[in-house]
Amino acid sequence: MTVFIAHDGEPRCAWAGGAPEFLDYHDTEWGYPVADDRRLFEKISLEGFQSGLSWRTILAKRENFRAAFAGFDFHSVALFTDSDVERLLQDPGIVRHRGKIEAVVNNARRAVELVEERGSLAGYFWRYEPAPDEVDPPQTVSTSQTSVALSKDLKKRGWKFVGPTTVFAFMQAMGLVNDHVATCVIRPRAETERSAFEPPR
Numbered sequence: 765m766t767v768f769i770a771h772d773g774e775p776r777c778a779w780a781g782g783a784p785e786f787l788d789y790h791d792t793e794w795g796y797p798v799a800d801d802r803r804l805f806e807k808i809s810l811e812g813f814q815s816g817l818s819w820r821t822i823l824a825k826r827e828n829f830r831a832a833f834a835g836f837d838f839h840s841v842a843l844f845t846d847s848d849v850e851r852l853l854q855d856p857g858i859v860r861h862r863g864k865i866e867a868v869v870n871n872a873r874r875a876v877e878l879v880e881e882r883g884s885l886a887g888y889f890w891r892y893e894p895a896p897d898e899v900d901p902p903q904t905v906s907t908s909q910t911s912v913a914l915s916k917d918l919k920k921r922g923w924k925f926v927g928p929t930t931v932f933a934f935m936q937a938m939g940l941v942n943d944h945v946a947t948c949v950i951r952p953r954a955e956t957e958r959s960a961f962e963p964p965r
Contacts, residue, residue: 767947774949777903783820795954797939797961801885804938805875806836809868811934812925813859821859828857833868841872867924874922889914890963893940902945907932910940 768781780790834840882888894910911932918926944951
């Protein structure tokens, strides 16, 4: 599998060379395990916004999204009203798609319910960490058995814009799988963090 040789001479996943802002995101965030509920909600929301668009578009607007959606504090977003939706539709700093904006508000309310039931979003999501023998070779698939199962359960709970591909991208980014390619210099770093991570189930 092709890789990107960065300025330090070390190989990275090929996509890390796709845009200047990708390298830092790839090296410091993507694939490292996350247990913070707000970060998990942010990521699944941004993956929903990415649907049909490029990650570069979303990453470039990430700070604007954070400002627009109360830092992705889902307890606060759950209180957004129709007037908030209309306000966000006028915000040029984000993706102004009514269905996706309404989905974030809806999903925030579902997230509050999920925390009441399971104690935390992290405790819920990490139950879907696949077993080692269920993981496909890095970056060879866009969905998985576990992403399909997680997507199905989220939809059953009323979440929106959480299809299997969106959910798989979320799982890659939040470290539920280590999808860095074998020769990527970051793969062992992500794996070390995953090994030391205690999933909050």
